[in-house]
Amino acid sequence: xxxxxxxxxxxxxxxxxxxxxxxxxxSGxxxxxxDENAAAGGxxxxxxxxxxxxxxxxxxxxxxxxxxxxxxxxxxxxxxxxARPHRLRALVAEGGPAERIAERVAExxxxxxxxxxxxxxxxxxxxxxxxxxxxxxxxxxTLPGVLGVGGLQAMVEGGMDVRDRRVVIAGxxxxxxxxxxSLRSAGARVLGVFEQxxxxxxxxxxxxxxxxxxxxxxxxxxxxxxxxVSRSYSSWPLRAEGDGAGGGGFxxxxxxxxxxxxxxxxxxxxxxxxxxxxxxxxAALLGCTIEHAVDRxxxxxxxxxxxxQRTTIxxxxxxxxxxxxxxxxxxxxxxxxxxxxAAGDLDRARxxxxxxRRERRFAAALERAFALRSELRDLPADDTVVCxxxxxxxxxxxxxxxxRQAKLETRCGMGPCQGRVCGVALEALLxxxxxxxxxxxxxxxxxxxxxxxxxxxxxxxCRPNSGATSxxxxxxxxxxxxxxxxxx
Amino acid sequence: MHETVTLTLDGxxxxxxxxxxxxxxxxxxPVHRPVIRxxxxxxxxxxxxxxxxxxxxxxxxxxxxxxxxxxxxxxCFECRATIDGRVHVRTCMTLCRDGMxxxxxx
Numbered sequence: 229x230x231x232x233x234x235x236x237x238x239x240x241x242x243x244x245x246x247x248x249x250x251x252x253x254x255s256g257x258x259x260x261x262x263d264e265n266a267a268a269g270g271x272x273x274x275x276x277x278x279x280x281x282x283x284x285x286x287x288x289x290x291x292x293x294x295x296x297x298x299x300x301x302x303x304x305x306x307x308x309x310x311a312r313p314h315r316l317r318a319l320v321a322e323g324g325p326a327e328r329i330a331e332r333v334a335e336x337x338x339x340x341x342x343x344x345x346x347x348x349x350x351x352x353x354x355x356x357x358x359x360x361x362x363x364x365x366x367x368x369x370t371l372p373g374v375l376g377v378g379g380l381q382a383m384v385e386g387g388m389d390v391r392d393r394r395v396v397i398a399g400x401x402x403x404x405x406x407x408x409x410s411l412r413s414a415g416a417r418v419l420g421v422f423e424q425x426x427x428x429x430x431x432x433x434x435x436x437x438x439x440x441x442x443x444x445x446x447x448x449x450x451x452x453x454x455x456x457v458s459r460s461y462s463s464w465p466l467r468a469e470g471d472g473a474g475g476g477g478f479x480x481x482x483x484x485x486x487x488x489x490x491x492x493x494x495x496x497x498x499x500x501x502x503x504x505x506x507x508x509x510x511a512a513l514l515g516c517t518i519e520h521a522v523d524r525x526x527x528x529x530x531x532x533x534x535x536x537q538r539t540t541i542x543x544x545x546x547x548x549x550x551x552x553x554x555x556x557x558x559x560x561x562x563x564x565x566x567x568x569x570a571a572g573d574l575d576r577a578r579x580x581x582x583x584x585r586r587e588r589r590f591a592a593a594l595e596r597a598f599a600l601r602s603e604l605r606d607l608p609a610d611d612t613v614v615c616x617x618x619x620x621x622x623x624x625x626x627x628x629x630x631x632r633q634a635k636l637e638t639r640c641g642m643g644p645c646q647g648r649v650c651g652v653a654l655e656a657l658l659x660x661x662x663x664x665x666x667x668x669x670x671x672x673x674x675x676x677x678x679x680x681x682x683x684x685x686x687x688x689x690c691r692p693n694s695g696a697t698s699x700x701x702x703x704x705x706x707x708x709x710x711x712x713x714x715x716x
Numbered sequence: 717m718h719e720t721v722t723l724t725l726d727g728x729x730x731x732x733x734x735x736x737x738x739x740x741x742x743x744x745x746p747v748h749r750p751v752i753r754x755x756x757x758x759x760x761x762x763x764x765x766x767x768x769x770x771x772x773x774x775x776x777x778x779x780x781x782x783x784x785x786x787x788x789x790x791x792c793f794e795c796r797a798t799i800d801g802r803v804h805v806r807t808c809m810t811l812c813r814d815g816m817x818x819x820x821x822x
Binding site: 264265266271277321360361363370372373374375376378379380381382383386387388389471476477478479480496613616617618619643644645648649671673 | 732735736737740741744769770772773774778779781782783784785786787788789790791796802804808810811
């Protein structure tokens with residue numbers, strides 16, 4: 229195991245993370261950026277196969293050229309309680325120490341080789357872990373062919389061929405139209421876009437765009453590209469049907485409801501997601517206070533930060549979607565504040581605050597316009613699988629008191645995804661707050677954990693009442709008798 | 717830039733454009749379907765679509781249902797497969813490399 233030290237560690241190389249890295253560099257800090265993808269840019273600026281790193285990514289990488297970038301690195305553990313210097317552990321899919329960004333700007337990524345664990349030691353950490361899509365269960369949502377909206381987009385950018393595929397896009401949020409346009413460019417036949425929010429609310433957002441000329445121009449260009457695609461509002465998927473016995477097998481058609489009218493559309497792919505939710509797992513692991521506004525739905529969860537993006541943990545800052553969904557412009561604004569602040573340059577950080585405040589107001593308008601309708605809570609049937617890893621159904625889950633009890637009784641959320649999908653869905657459907665995650669944040673192979681070449685160990689002990697430390701958990705895992713594992 | 721890499725997917729050797737993910741390579745696999753001559757075009761198209769849909773499944777769930785990618789970004793683990801002997805690798809986060817051996821369906 230090797231160790232990487234830096235003054236400022238940025239986790240996530242999307243817009244917020246790269247803006248933070250650039251700002252921290254410009255304030256004179258020594259910066260290390262880690263990101264789990266093969267190339268920088270995050271989800272929104274995902275490097276498109278063949279086209280390489282996006283110009284927006286490249287521009288920020290240029291400004292952060294003194295920083296180091298470690299791609300293919302997933303942070304899975306931290307020394308707790310979190311204190312300076314912060315010690316995080318990442319599983320790295322690529323060999324060797326981080327290289328300077330300047331050497332990487334050309335391709336934005338590097339060869340991957342044998343995995344290893346790298347310990348990341350930094351005085352200050354900027355958590356810029358982005359967002360995930362909100363997937364709500366409905367009958368048939370587990371059929372192959374039903375993907376997320378950003379999910380299908382990411383697959384296409386990863387090289388999936390959708391030429392001549394019939395695609396239905398459903399769910400909620402501005403992403404639906406953006407992905408519709410991008411799928412058409414990739415050769416797909418988009419049969420329709422079905423937004424659950426009412427048309428009036430969405431038009432209302434359009435009006436607030438008048439104060440954001442750049443966004444207005446983007447929206448106009450998008451609508452022009454989609455002129456021939458049918459767009460429905462107050463519409464949502466009731467169920468997806470497969471080609472196998474009893475509706476199983478592979479996706480064949482989707483039934484959508486618009487007002488009192490239901491219609492069936494034969495399709496090859498259904499892209500469906502209900503907006504974005506903040507990715508707060510790392511911040512929660514570090515002990516940062518998370519606001520769980522469950523009455524306003526899963527999307528209202530956020531990492532609590534002050535005006536300079538500082539969380540409740542000393543030396544841990546947070547920027548972008550984890551502090552509340554706000555889109556790329558807000559992420560850039562918050563990243564700049566966080567980067568300067570993490571470098572100790574509070575004057576420049578304060579100067580960057582007004583921009584982030586303006587973007588926050590626009591984000592709040594978006595959130596209101598795309599608020600989730602209550603009918604979506606009634607979509608899952610008792611036999612609808614909610615936990616996709618363990619195949620636990622809605623009927624088996626919904627009667628329990630909370631997420632913890634449901635997990636103990638049904639294994640819901642105990643599979644490889646650790647509740648990233650079902651936990652967030654249950655947060656939205658039943659108002660069950662997400663549990664504080666425990667390390668490792670992703671499944672890590674024992675051979676990597678058992679790497680004994682380490683000279684530094686992740687520090688003991690844990691926050692009070694937060695469960696086992698990582699070291700204890702590992703000891704427990706190792707000591708657990710074989711028979712303890714679920715028999716399959 | 718039209719480089720390619722060659723890898724095996726469930727024992728079958730395929731050549732794909734460099735830079736695509738293993739998940740994309742799996743769902744892009746050429747379809748093998750029985751050739752039935754003399755049927756009308758509509759039926760032929762239906763047969764093609766039926767065979768085609770199966771490509772989207774990458775793993776089998778604990779109760780035996782086929783599953784395909786959902787999130788495309790490493791969250792859901794639905795696209796996991798065995799790569800070069802390592803189990804439960806998220807194929808959407810892994811780029812194809814020369815000589816890689818991918819086993820899906822488990």
